[in-house]
Amino acid sequence: MRSTASTWAFTSRRPRHLLAATAAFLSLTFAGAVWPQSAAALPDGTDDTSSVESSNAQVPVGVTAGVAVFDRQTGTFTEQLNASTQFRSASIIKLLLALDFLWTRGPDYTVPAADRTRLNAMLRSSDDNAANHYWSHYGESAIVNRMTSQLGLTDTAPPPAGQEQMWGYTATSARDTVKIYRYLLDRAPAPVRDLIMGNLRQSTRCASDAFDQHFGIAAAFDRPWAVKQGWSGGATGFGPGTCGPASAASAPADVSGPSAPTAASADLRRPALHTTGTVGAGDRSIVAVFSLHPDGTSYGKAFTDIGRLTRSLTVPGASVPSGKWYGTWSSGVNVREEPLIGDGNVLTRLPAGVEVLVGCQKKGQVVSVPPYTNEWWAYLPQYGGYISNIYISHPDNQLPDVPLCSSQQ
Known part of the structure; x- marks a missing residue:
């Protein structure tokens, strides 16, 4: 906008x-x-x-x-x-x-x-x-x-x-x-x-x-x-x-409008x-x-x-998605179709430092961001793809409270 x-x-x-x-x-x-x-x-x-x-x-x-x-x-x-x-x-x-x-x-x-x-x-x-x-x-x-x-x-x-x-x-x-x-x-x-x-x-x-x-x-x-x-x-x-x-x-950088007169209510x-x-x-x-x-x-x-x-809101009729919320780090983290690095499998990129819902995790290609390496990947159900666990803000390579993905995921 x-x-x-x-x-x-x-x-x-x-x-x-x-x-x-x-x-x-x-x-x-x-x-x-x-x-x-x-x-x-x-x-x-x-x-x-x-x-x-x-x-x-x-x-x-x-x-x-x-x-x-x-x-x-x-x-x-x-x-x-x-x-x-x-x-x-x-x-x-x-x-x-x-x-x-x-x-x-x-x-x-x-x-x-x-x-x-x-x-x-x-x-x-x-x-x-x-x-x-x-x-x-x-x-x-x-x-x-x-x-x-x-x-x-x-x-x-x-x-x-x-x-x-x-x-x-x-x-x-x-x-x-x-x-x-x-x-x-x-x-x-x-x-x-x-x-x-x-x-x-x-x-x-x-x-x-x-x-x-x-x-x-x-x-x-x-x-x-x-x-x-x-x-x-x-x-x-x-x-x-x-x-x-x-x-x-x-897209170009966000354009700030000119200063507008101050109003007490806005x-x-x-x-x-x-x-x-x-x-x-x-x-x-x-x-x-x-x-x-x-x-x-x-x-x-x-x-x-x-x-x-x-x-946190009370929303009648709402259904809450299953999974665990985790913070991420780095900018432009790729969400990929499969847990491996490839030029043709990028679905989208995450906003820098955003919190994501992790549905499950599985082993995939080893990713290295010195001094760290990690072979575990997190499946993000709301994106329909994976990010390397190396970008999840958690000290362990494998997330302790996230189940393994099924063979269909």
């Missing part, structure tokens, strides 16, 4: 002249358009703007988090922590970009082939070029104002005046994100729901900018899940992405990592976790911390 996206959110009260201009824009541009069943009135009577918070979330030291978990079966929140706190949205705004575009396609919601390609890339692989297209062609901040009004969002605000082109400056909260998903699942027309949620269920591990986006929800729980993630390196940047084979990891500098979506059969739980990390935090460390936070 770089380009105009990987920056900061900005919060402010919208001046009256902006509200009036937005209203005029709506009346001119969408005359006669009907947005089905405004989400301001929730069908089950649940007040999801409640300020009462309760959470068992284990927030890593130095991390600032906003959390909301909503159980659609009971109509209640199981987790709320700083649920109304505003964070810079990064690519979570892409949910609103998609919704806003589809609004204009009613009543049959036919999507041209070119737009379907853009939407698929934007929602599955968080493609920034697609987001730039919708932001610039459909009114920039007016998009946020339209969606805030139509969905009854209370904590979402557009970028500041003079920086309207920076869609990553949009501010939002965990509870507003829950509202967006509740609209999608319970009130959106079927074609809208199917297009957006269908793409989120097909989230690609490697985003279009070569960052591994299967952190948080995607790493903490077994499928079925659907996710839309967001990341922004802040003032110091996350560096280049490494996801995919080495030849694919050519941190504009620290690295951000957000995980949102649904978990469990029938999309039982909606999960929104927003996080800010200390300046200089690596992507692998932020990836690990939001993973630990997400795994």
